[in-house]
Amino acid sequence: xxxxRGPLKSAxxxxxxxxxxxxxxxxxxxxxxxxxxxxxxxxxxxxxxxATYAEPHCYDLCAEHSERLTAPRGWEVVRLLDGSxxxxxxxxxxxxxxxxxxxxxxxxxxxxxxxxxxxxxxDPMEVARRGHLRVLRSPDN
Numbered sequence: 450x451x452x453x454r455g456p457l458k459s460a461x462x463x464x465x466x467x468x469x470x471x472x473x474x475x476x477x478x479x480x481x482x483x484x485x486x487x488x489x490x491x492x493x494x495x496x497x498x499x500a501t502y503a504e505p506h507c508y509d510l511c512a513e514h515s516e517r518l519t520a521p522r523g524w525e526v527v528r529l530l531d532g533s534x535x536x537x538x539x540x541x542x543x544x545x546x547x548x549x550x551x552x553x554x555x556x557x558x559x560x561x562x563x564x565x566x567x568x569x570x571x572d573p574m575e576v577a578r579r580g581h582l583r584v585l586r587s588p589d590n
Contacts, residue, residue, distance in 0.1 A: 477511060477514065481509030482512045484504075485508040493527055493555060496515055496526065558569060
């Protein structure tokens with residue numbers, strides 16, 4: 450707008466609104482990554498992926514505050530996983546990794562045993578090994 454004196458200036462400078470949603474916690478300016486919703490009827494706090502729209506009854510939280518979230522005594526926290534986020538390793542993943550490391554160490558043990566046992570491999574079908582890969586003889590031969 451313009452007046453006779455020129456463009457109107459606001460008495461209070463306005464801040465530019467950021468397109469990035471920020472954490473709802475006081476004095477935290479980090480970007481929000483999750484949305485917290487309370488279901489009072491079930492005494493449940495639901496923490497899920499960042500909601501599409503900012504809702505007045507929901508709270509947006511940054512990564513740090515969403516990980517440290519606790520609920521009042523007697524309440525349950527339900528954490529919904531975001532399919533796009535990388536999953537944390539589970540106990541099964543760690544066990545599978547440990548088994549793979551053990552398996553990778555076995556060829557060295559077998560080679561040492563084969564050298565001491567006349568050069569024979571433990572498996573008669575096995576022709577050669579390279580790391581965790583084995584070359585097997587065809588059952589037809």
